Amino acid sequence: MTETRPFIRLRGRSIMALVLTPEPPLPGWLASLDAQIERAPNFFDNRPVIVDVGTLPTETPDVAALMHAIVSRGIHIIGMEGAHPSWRGLEAWGRPLPGGGKPGKPIEIAEPAAPAPKTTPEPVPAPPAQTVEPASLLINHSIRSGQAIAFENGDVTIIGSVASGAEVVAGGSIHIYGALRGRAIAGLSGNASARIYCSKLHAELVAIDGVYQTAEDMPPERIGAPSCAWLDGDLMRITPIE
Numbered sequence: 001m002t003e004t005r006p007f008i009r010l011r012g013r014s015i016m017a018l019v020l021t022p023e024p025p026l027p028g029w030l031a032s033l034d035a036q037i038e039r040a041p042n043f044f045d046n047r048p049v050i051v052d053v054g055t056l057p058t059e060t061p062d063v064a065a066l067m068h069a070i071v072s073r074g075i076h077i078i079g080m081e082g083a084h085p086s087w088r089g090l091e092a093w094g095r096p097l098p099g100g101g102k103p104g105k106p107i108e109i110a111e112p113a114a115p116a117p118k119t120t121p122e123p124v125p126a127p128p129a130q131t132v133e134p135a136s137l138l139i140n141h142s143i144r145s146g147q148a149i150a151f152e153n154g155d156v157t158i159i160g161s162v163a164s165g166a167e168v169v170a171g172g173s174i175h176i177y178g179a180l181r182g183r184a185i186a187g188l189s190g191n192a193s194a195r196i197y198c199s200k201l202h203a204e205l206v207a208i209d210g211v212y213q214t215a216e217d218m219p220p221e222r223i224g225a226p227s228c229a230w231l232d233g234d235l236m237r238i239t240p241i242e
Helices: 026-039 063-071
Strands: 008-010 018-020 048-052 076-081 107-109 136-139 148-151 155-158 167-170 174-180 183-186 196-201 205-208 211-214 227-232 235-240
Touching (some): 026 063, 063 076, 136 148, 148 155, 183 196, 205 235, 211 235
Parallel strands (some): 148 167, 167 183
């Protein structure tokens, strides 16, 4: 009788992380970061963040101090990219991440099984057809305060409203058939042509491809009205839905 030994099961998981890219001069960049936090105090709450330091010159002094300065602002760093080998003191954030990419599928690792007795080989079945990932996500209910919806493959459509304190993140555009009172972040995968539509604009924050506006920045005439947020170069515009 062969003893069955336990095996270790590993499972991949995709997470939606924000990427901060510090730019020189660093004091000015940190001041801009402080301004964003002041205008949207909850923007980074419970959000994993990756810091991409690949744009900094190799002679940048004390990059570790920059990382500590970011953490001191309540930002949760899970990793970094683009670190130069000559920079010291970055061990607290682990080894630099390679480029972006999707985690693998669930994997099971078990100890090798005992050799099986030789038998007549059986026909090998054809591999199953690969499942095509959907290009859009449809949610037929409202999003309550504290909930977060993240879909990096494409558009998100919500048949309902987004409450204050809720968040919707999409790789493409966001369509909200009710009121938008929380945060909407579109074009997360670098899609500058993404848009945000809502029937009533009361948003805390809207962002497209890294360009954002908080409630204080939005045109007063659009508040409470059907609106569309879109990018005109590096400028966000919020216009009526026609």
